Amino acid sequence: MMTPYGDDTATINLVIVDAAMRGRGLGRKMLEEALAEAGERICYLVSTQEDLPLYEKVGFAATGETVQHQGEPLLVEAPGHVTWSESGDHAHLVTLDRAAYGHDRSAVIEILRERAKFAVIRDAGEIQAFAAIRSFGRGLVIGPVMARNDSEARALIDFLLVHHQGGFVRIDTDVSTNLAGWLTRRGLYRAGGGITMRRSGAARKEGKPADHRSYALVSQALG
Known part of the structure; x- marks a missing residue:
């Protein structure tokens, strides 16, 4: 499974081969077909340790580490400057996601609009950070989380945890965010x-450094 984001980016979501058919090169052939369909797009994925050699053979390089945290959250205090999003906020969430993620994921945010609840932080009336929570697996998943700094990201997560006490919650984040100890x-x-x-695609002009960053993934499959 491959998901294109606009004309410059894609994620490889799933590469699955039945256990009885493994070792015959089928995974690589399917992966090559997906990459051909992606064309010149930059492609991202999250790999297991055992699958690293396969992805490296087709041009992928490791860029970091994603960690999954989960459990029943402890009691925390609700931050006073976080609120739920309003019906007219969607376009602002799309713009903010693009600024933080670096690519157009408007189709993904549109799907989340129907399936998730969004918490936001406003500054002078403008949304400056947001986080989503939705049903997933045995409970709930938080993500994406887009914010200007660690303090905003933690406040958004705390707000969602306060409103979902007693439930099972999962969040996937990059180790570079330094959220691991705090989440624990x-x-x-x-x-x-x-x-x-x-996996790099065609050379593209680099934009200016982002004022926002991604603190949590939509999912390991979608980035």
């Missing part, structure tokens, strides 16, 4: 993860 103290313990990888 919130009762969300490390339960797995993977290696983030990138």
Whole structure:
């Protein structure tokens, strides 16, 4: 499965081969077909340790590490400057996601609009950070989380945890965010993860440094 984001980026979401058919090169052939369909797009994925050699053979390189935290959150105080989003906020969320992620994921945010609840931080009436929470697996998943700094990201997450006490919550984040220890103290313990990888496409002009960054993934499959 491959998901294109606009004309410059894509994610490789799933490469699945039945256990009885493994070792015959089918995974690589399917992956090559997906990459051909992606064309000149930059491609991202999250790999397990055992699948690294396959992805490296087709041009992917490790760029970081994603960690999964999950559990029943401990009691925390609700931050006073975080609120739920309003019906007219969607376009602002799309713009903010693009600024933080660096690519157009408007189709993904549109799908989340129907399936998730969004918490936001406003500054002078303008949305400056947001986080989403939705049903997933045995409970709930938080993500994406887009913010200008660690303090905003933590406030958004705390707000969502306060409003979903007693539930099972998962969040996937990059180790570079330094949220791991903080999430553990919130009762969300490390339960797995993977290696983030990138395969470069055609050379593209670099934009200016982003004022926002991504603190949590939509999912390991979607980035």
